[in-house]
Amino acid sequence: xxxxxxxxxxxxxxxxxxxxxxxxxxxxxxxxxxxxxxxxxxxxxxxxxxxxxxxxxxxxxxxxxxxxxxxxxxxxxxxxxxxxxxxxxxxxxxxxxxxxxxxxxxxxxxxxxxxxxxxxxxxxxxxxxxxxxxxxxxxxxxxxxxxxxxxxxxxxxxxxxxxxxxxxxxxxxxxxxxxxxxxxxxxxxxxxxxxxxxxxxxxxxxxxxxxxxxxxxxxxxxxxxxxxxxxxxxxxxxxxxxxxxxxxxxxxxxxxxxxxxxxxxxxxxxxxxxxxxxxxxxxxxxxxxxxxxxxxxxxxxxxxxxxxxxxxxxxxxxxxxxxxxxxxxxxxxxxxxxxxxxxxxxxxxxxxxxxxxxxxxxxxx
Ligand code: F6P
Numbered sequence: 001x002x003x004x005x006x007x008x009x010x011x012x013x014x015x016x017x018x019x020x021x022x023x024x025x026x027x028x029x030x031x032x033x034x035x036x037x038x039x040x041x042x043x044x045x046x047x048x049x050x051x052x053x054x055x056x057x058x059x060x061x062x063x064x065x066x067x068x069x070x071x072x073x074x075x076x077x078x079x080x081x082x083x084x085x086x087x088x089x090x091x092x093x094x095x096x097x098x099x100x101x102x103x104x105x106x107x108x109x110x111x112x113x114x115x116x117x118x119x120x121x122x123x124x125x126x127x128x129x130x131x132x133x134x135x136x137x138x139x140x141x142x143x144x145x146x147x148x149x150x151x152x153x154x155x156x157x158x159x160x161x162x163x164x165x166x167x168x169x170x171x172x173x174x175x176x177x178x179x180x181x182x183x184x185x186x187x188x189x190x191x192x193x194x195x196x197x198x199x200x201x202x203x204x205x206x207x208x209x210x211x212x213x214x215x216x217x218x219x220x221x222x223x224x225x226x227x228x229x230x231x232x233x234x235x236x237x238x239x240x241x242x243x244x245x246x247x248x249x250x251x252x253x254x255x256x257x258x259x260x261x262x263x264x265x266x267x268x269x270x271x272x273x274x275x276x277x278x279x280x281x282x283x284x285x286x287x288x289x290x291x292x293x294x295x296x297x298x299x300x301x302x303x304x305x306x307x308x309x310x311x312x313x314x315x316x317x318x319x320x321x322x323x324x325x326x327x328x329x330x331x332x333x334x335x336x337x338x339x340x341x342x343x344x345x346x347x348x349x350x351x352x353x354x355x356x357x358x359x360x361x362x363x364x365x
Contacts, residue, residue, distance in 0.1 A: 005135075007038040008315055009054065009110040012071040013045030013079075013117040013124075017143045017155030018296035019304035020071035023116050025062040026308025032059055035316055040110055041072075045117070046124060047079035049101040054108050066301060069294045077120065082127060083257040092255045102132055111135065112315045118142035118153070119340060120258050122323060126336040129321045137314045138323035138336050139307045143291055146190035148342030149334035150325035154307060157299040159186070159291040160197050166287055167201025167234060178231040180222060180274055180282040184267025186291050187238045191346045193291065194238035198361070199352065204233040205362040207270065209240035209248070210346045211353070213364025215270070219277035221362030226280075233280075237270050239263040264288075306331050 010027050012020045024041075031037040041061070043053035065072055078085070081101045083094040105113070112135035115125045121138070128134040140147045143159035163185050174181040183203075187193040191208025198206035205221050207213050222233045240263055242248050251264030264286070271284035296304065303326065310324045310331045322333040346353065353363065 005037065005111045005315055005318075007040060007109055007111055008312070009040045009042050009105070009108070009113040010057075010073070011042035011045055011048060011113065011115055012073050012075045012141075013115060013121040014075065014077045014142065015118070015292060016070050016075050017141055017292050018069050018158035018294060019154040019300040020075070020116060020141060021062075021065040021068045022296055022301045022304035023139055023141070023154070023308040023311075024057075024072060025065050026305040027114055027312055028057055028059060028062045030309045030312040035312065037312075040108055042113075044074040045076040045079055045121070046081050046101065047076045048073075049104045050079060050081055050084060050097050052104050052107070054104060054110075067295045069296065077259060078256050080120070080124060080258050082124065085255070094257055098128070098132070101128070102134070105134060112137065112320065114139060114311045114315065116141050118144070119147055119343060122147070122336050123340040126321070126340050129336060135315070135318075135320040136336065137311050137320060138339060139311050140323055140325060140339065143193065144187045144190050145192040146188065146343050146345070147339055148344050149323060149339040151327055152303070154296070154300045154304040155292075156192065157303075158294070158297045159193055160200065161297050162291045162294070163193055163197035163236075163287060164200040166285065166290075167197060167203060167236060170285060171202065171234060174232040174234060177281065180233045180235060180271075180278070180280050182235045182237060182267050182271040182274065182282060182284045184237045184239055184264075184284065184286045186287070187240060188263060189240045190344065191238045191241070194236050194241070195346055195352060195356075198236035199356050201236070202234065203236035203361065205235040205364065206356065207235070207237045207241040207266075207364055208346055209238055209242065211348045211363045211365055212242055212244040212246070214244050215273045215277065215364065218270070218362060218364045219274060221364075222274065222278050222280065235270065235274065237267050239266060241266050241270075
């Protein structure tokens with residue numbers, strides 16, 4: 001590592017989410033205005049370092065991007081340099097191309113890299129830091145809010161808004177038609193989006209991966225409401241929810257070592273079972289990638305901007321192998337290892353679940 005940092009690289013990797021551009025903008029402005037550094041934009045996540053897609057970005061490039069969804073740098077949740085997919089005789093094979101990444105970093109005179117991503121990205125950053133000593137600083141992003149070391153990731157609040165507003169919309173039509181409305185939200189193995197949007201939207205039943213459900217208990221919650229004169233119900237289901245003793249519902253298995261399982265379908269399964277057990281007309285909405293698109297919420301813009309600024313400060317101070325994080329109201333730094341190795345899950349006996357139960361929400365338990 002050079003003594004003085006002159007040029008930093010920045011990349012966005014993994015699934016996109018609102019707020020990525022706000023981080024890029026904060027990184028570029030802080031690096032140039034505050035520290036006189038040059039910034040190199042790495043395209044399409046780690047793929048840009050494998051395939052040499054690197055070019056300088058200036059303040060002009062980040063002008064007007066604060067409210068824009070997506071990422072001006074592009075992203076990929078498939079290009080893992082340690083398990084990179086190639087086709088050999090038409091068949092997929094996974095090889096280590098991390099040396100190629102090192103060559104691109106050296107060729108472009110990049111002194112440190114800021115990686116904006118979720119658990120997969122931070123795991124890769126950690127490996128480059130530990131194995132090759134590359135000065136890495138992470139910024140936590142994901143709508144799933146499942147990254148360790150930080151109270152919250154940016155992107156979560158924006159996804160929560162989409163999910164909550166969708167539940168609100170389903171509420172009125174459920175009430176008019178006396179139906180059960182099931183809404184399937186994202187989150188992979190963590191139930192944060194379902195739990196928080198379910199509470200914020202007044203969901204009557206919330207199903208999350210951390211609390212395996214019994215469908216008979218879900219039906220009972222709905223029937224209990226009917227007895228009280230409530231002839232409609234809203235059931236918020238996390239894509240990773242599973243029945244007690246059962247498995248997650250898999251939409252597709254793909255040859256991607258980073259994320260071989262694509263979740264999806266639990267909403268329809270639960271919807272069919274509710275209709276059978278209760279006899280009530282049931283409809284299912286799968287929110288899907290709507291939760292990842294569009295403009296970041298003000299909360300996410302602010303958090304992303306704070307993260308971007310602090311990431312550059314860590315680089316300048318030479319604090320590598322770290323990820324910026326939020327604890328309470330403060331921006332702190334944690335080790336990449338803490339972030340990558342301790343995924344954050346909903347506590348089944350935590351305050352939020354206890355409160356929802358007290359208010360009458362069913363969890364199928
Ligand atoms: O991690 C973010 C996320 O949106 C998950 O909630 C979801 O399971 C997954 O990514 C979907 O990934 P893809 O965009 O590859 O379908």
